[in-house]
Structure formats: C-alpha cells, structure tokens
Amino acid sequence: MAHTSAAQSEPSGSAPVIEVRMVTVAFGGLLALRGVDLDIMPGERLAVIGPNGAGKSTLFNVIAGDIAPTAGKVAVKGQDCTYRPSRHRPRLGVARTYQKARTFDGLTVRDNIYLALAGHARRHRALWRSSVDARMRSTAANVAETVWLAGQLDHPAGQLAHGQKRQLELGMAIATGPDVMLLDEPASGLSRGERERLIEVLESLAPEVTLLLIEHDMDVAFRIAQRVVVMADGETVTAGSPAQVQKDTNVHRIYLGTEATA
Numbered sequence: 001m002a003h004t005s006a007a008q009s010e011p012s013g014s015a016p017v018i019e020v021r022m023v024t025v026a027f028g029g030l031l032a033l034r035g036v037d038l039d040i041m042p043g044e045r046l047a048v049i050g051p052n053g054a055g056k057s058t059l060f061n062v063i064a065g066d067i068a069p070t071a072g073k074v075a076v077k078g079q080d081c082t083y084r085p086s087r088h089r090p091r092l093g094v095a096r097t098y099q100k101a102r103t104f105d106g107l108t109v110r111d112n113i114y115l116a117l118a119g120h121a122r123r124h125r126a127l128w129r130s131s132v133d134a135r136m137r138s139t140a141a142n143v144a145e146t147v148w149l150a151g152q153l154d155h156p157a158g159q160l161a162h163g164q165k166r167q168l169e170l171g172m173a174i175a176t177g178p179d180v181m182l183l184d185e186p187a188s189g190l191s192r193g194e195r196e197r198l199i200e201v202l203e204s205l206a207p208e209v210t211l212l213l214i215e216h217d218m219d220v221a222f223r224i225a226q227r228v229v230v231m232a233d234g235e236t237v238t239a240g241s242p243a244q245v246q247k248d249t250n251v252h253r254i255y256l257g258t259e260a261t262a
C-alpha cells in the first residue's frame with residue numbers, strides 16, 4: 001500500500017499545474033489533513049474519493065483557497081498560493097463549482113453566464129464595446145447549449161431544477177475558459193439522465209483542461225478520471241487508474257466494502 005507519495009503523478013516531463021506539499025489542516029485538536037502531497041499535471045483528470053470524513057472537502061478547499069492550511073504549501077502553476085484567498089484563483093485560470101450551486105436566481109440563464117464572462121473579460125481588460133457585448137451574449141448562448149440549457153436561456157435561474165442549476169454553474173465555470181476546473185461533487189443530487197449529461201459535458205472539455213473533482217458517485221468518478229486518489233483519515237491512501245483502484249483490496253476494505261468487486 002502506498003501512502004502520501006501514492007498521490008504523486010508519474011514523471012511526465014512537464015511541471016504540475018497544482019502542487020500540494022505536506023499539507024496539514026487542524027480544526028482545533030482534529031487533524032483533517034495529515035501531511036498530504038499531491039501533484040496534478042496539466043490536462044489531467046483526477047478524482048479524489050474516500051469515505052465520509054476522509055478529508056476530501058478540506059483538501060479541495062485548501063486547493064481552491066477557501067481554507068488556509070495549518071502547515072504545508074499549495075502552488076498553482078508554480079506560484080505559491082498557500083495563503084492566497086480563493087478570489088485570486090481565477091487570475092491563474094482556475095474555476096470552481098460548489099456543492100450548492102451559486103447562481104443569481106433573479107437573473108436569466110443567459111445573464112448568469114454573461115456575468116461570468118464579463119467578470120473574466122474585465123480581468124483581461126477587454127473593452128466595453130457593443131461588439132464585445134454581442135460576442136459575449138452569443139458566447140453565453142453557446143455555453144448554455146454546451147450544458148444542455150439552450151431551452152432555458154431566458155428562464156430565471158431561480159426557476160431551474162436542482163440539476164439544471166448545477167449545469168448552469170458548470171457553464172459559468174466553463175465560460176471563463178479555465179485551464180483548471182475544481183468540481184465539488186458535481187454529480188450530487190443529479191438524476192441518472194443528468195449524470196450522463198454531466199459526464200458528456202466533462203468529456204467534451206478540451207483535453208488540455210485540468211480537472212479535479214471530489215465525488216461520492218463512483219460511476220462518475222471512475223468514468224471521468226484518468227487517476228483516482230483515495231483518501232482516508234486525512235491521508236492519501238492510494239492512487240491509480242480507475243481500474244487499479246477498483247481492484248485494490250485495501251480500497252475495498254476502507255471504502256467500498258469487502259464485497260465490492262473489481
């Protein structure tokens with residue numbers, strides 16, 4: 001069984017887009033993360049799984065900049081971001097989604113996506129011209145189509161079903177053209193059909209987009225990820241391809257249950 005080093009990628013010649021080094025997070029006397037190491041390579045599709053309380057959300061939030069670690073280091077594209085709050089991540093091409101979608105309920109689907117685009121354009125000093133506005137409106141419509149919301153373009157976000165709201169949030173993240181997407185349980189609360197759509201959308205992302213997801217839904221995690229990191233008790237227990245992780249008897253013991261089959 002490998003320990004923290006199991007979450008290191010195979011050497012591939014390029015630098016990791018995200019580096020997590022010996023990250024520890026203590027909540028009072030409780031160690032939620034115990035010296036976690038993780039490298040995520042550009043274009044990699046990585047899922048972090050593990051039983052309740054394993055430390056997945058804490059690790060995710062440290063990477064996203066929502067929790068500052070008690071010890072250790074986080075770098076994005078080689079820049080030390082350990083104590084940089086989450087609002088700095090988009091400047092580095094990092095977008096994230098939340099378990100509970102954060103959309104503007106009074107605004108339409110189009111305007112939610114437009115706002116995400118506008119925020120990104122401002123960062124890149126785009127000019128506020130009518131041609132830019134028209135282009136962003138058209139891009140918003142294209143993004144809505146990508147996330148299966150073309151028919152709801154002019155519906156207020158507040159009227160969308162849970163799954164559609166999550167699709168919208170995913171669209172808002174995709175709209176910014178991120179290099180790295182951090183997805184917090186993207187399949188949570190989705191119907192079977194919506195999960196299939198989610199998988200289709202994620203599979204349609206450009207291959208250079210790096211994807212990190214924490215996910216309880218094994219089907220989604222194993223179908224999207226090239227590499228799966230298994231956490232338990234604040235540590236990375238093992239990592240490998242979905243096929244390797246499904247066969248790992250230690251994973252069965254700590255997470256899937258001994259009756260699980262590969």
Ligand SMILES: Nc1ncnc2c1ncn2[C@@H]1O[C@H](COP(=O)(O)OP(=O)(O)OP(=O)(O)O)[C@@H](O)[C@H]1O
Binds near residue numbers: 030
């Ligand atoms: N803000 C907090 N204050 C105190 N303890 C916390 C806090 N956040 C998480 N914890 C504890 O840290 C440990 C790891 O929690 P975390 O949410 O990271 O696990 P998880 O793997 O994401 O679990 P789940 O799958 O249930 O969401 C748990 O014991 C949890 O109770």
